[in-house]
Amino acid sequence: MKPFKVRLRFHGNLSVFLGSKAGDAVIERRLAEKTSIKDVIESCGVPHPEVDLILVDEQTVGFDHTLANDTKVEIFPVGNRGTYRTEKQLQTVGIVTFVADGHLGRLTRNLRLIGFDVAYRQNADDHQLLDVMVRENRALLTRDRRLLMHAIVQDGYWPRSQNADEQTIEVVRRFDLSELIAPFTRCLRCNAALEEAAKAEIIDKLEPLTKIYYHQFRRCPDCKQIYWSGSHFPKLQRRVEEIRSRARGKA
Ligand SMILES: [Zn+2]
Numbered sequence: 455m456k457p458f459k460v461r462l463r464f465h466g467n468l469s470v471f472l473g474s475k476a477g478d479a480v481i482e483r484r485l486a487e488k489t490s491i492k493d494v495i496e497s498c499g500v501p502h503p504e505v506d507l508i509l510v511d512e513q514t515v516g517f518d519h520t521l522a523n524d525t526k527v528e529i530f531p532v533g534n535r536g537t538y539r540t541e542k543q544l545q546t547v548g549i550v551t552f553v554a555d556g557h558l559g560r561l562t563r564n565l566r567l568i569g570f571d572v573a574y575r576q577n578a579d580d581h582q583l584l585d586v587m588v589r590e591n592r593a594l595l596t597r598d599r600r601l602l603m604h605a606i607v608q609d610g611y612w613p614r615s616q617n618a619d620e621q622t623i624e625v626v627r628r629f630d631l632s633e634l635i636a637p638f639t640r641c642l643r644c645n646a647a648l649e650e651a652a653k654a655e656i657i658d659k660l661e662p663l664t665k666i667y668y669h670q671f672r673r674c675p676d677c678k679q680i681y682w683s684g685s686h687f688p689k690l691q692r693r694v695e696e697i698r699s700r701a702r703g704k705a
Pocket residue numbers: 641642643644645646674675676677678679
């Protein structure tokens with residue numbers, strides 16, 4: 455087969471995967487055999503769950519599209535589709551259940567704080583993460599690019615920032631969750647949905663001052679942790695509001 459040349463233009467924040475600064479990045483690949491567009495894109499370091507729209511010679515294609523001759527390819531991330539807004543999307547937004555890898559403990563806590571269902575085990579290995587992802591139909595959150603490239607991954611995201619608050623805002627934006635934020639409804643420790651608890655039922659578990667000053671409580675049905683709007687609460691509330699407002703903003 456005659457070798458051919460593929461010119462790939464990666465739009466928006468996909469350039470982070472190419473090690474280049476902000477802005478579009480162009481990569482050229484010489485190929486000598488038929489290759490799927492997905493394999494070519496991933497060979498550049500960009501995991502397929504990050505790709506929302508692919509145009510080959512100005513036509514929308516799916517990941518199974520095969521390249522066999524000189525081609526120009528445009529690749530767009532989620533949330534930055536240029537002028538091609540009406541074209542077919544490859545990624546889903548509005549996913550509300552996640553599985554996070556063992557390095558994302560603080561992101562996990564933040565997402566639970568604002569009400570999202572995040573499966574997390576600090577020592578989970580790749581196999582276990584993928585297993586939970588498939589079995590429970592969750593999107594994978596990981597900073598391990600190779601893991602995100604695994605063929606079995608449908609939905610996933612690679613947080614750009616190393617900072618948990620920034621990562622939280624990124625995830626809310628990526629999956630378009632800002633209207634679904636439900637703070638203080640989920641156990642931060644074990645992920646279960648919290649239940650209202652009558653003070654009388656839990657009073658023997660409270661510290662003396664808490665008994666006096668607080669009247670509304672929530673309890674985790676699984677790990678039995680008790681939550682109330684204590685002295686730390688205004689700080690948490692401010693954090694939730696900041697996440698909410700920044701996730702709605704554009705930049
Ligand atoms: Zn719990």
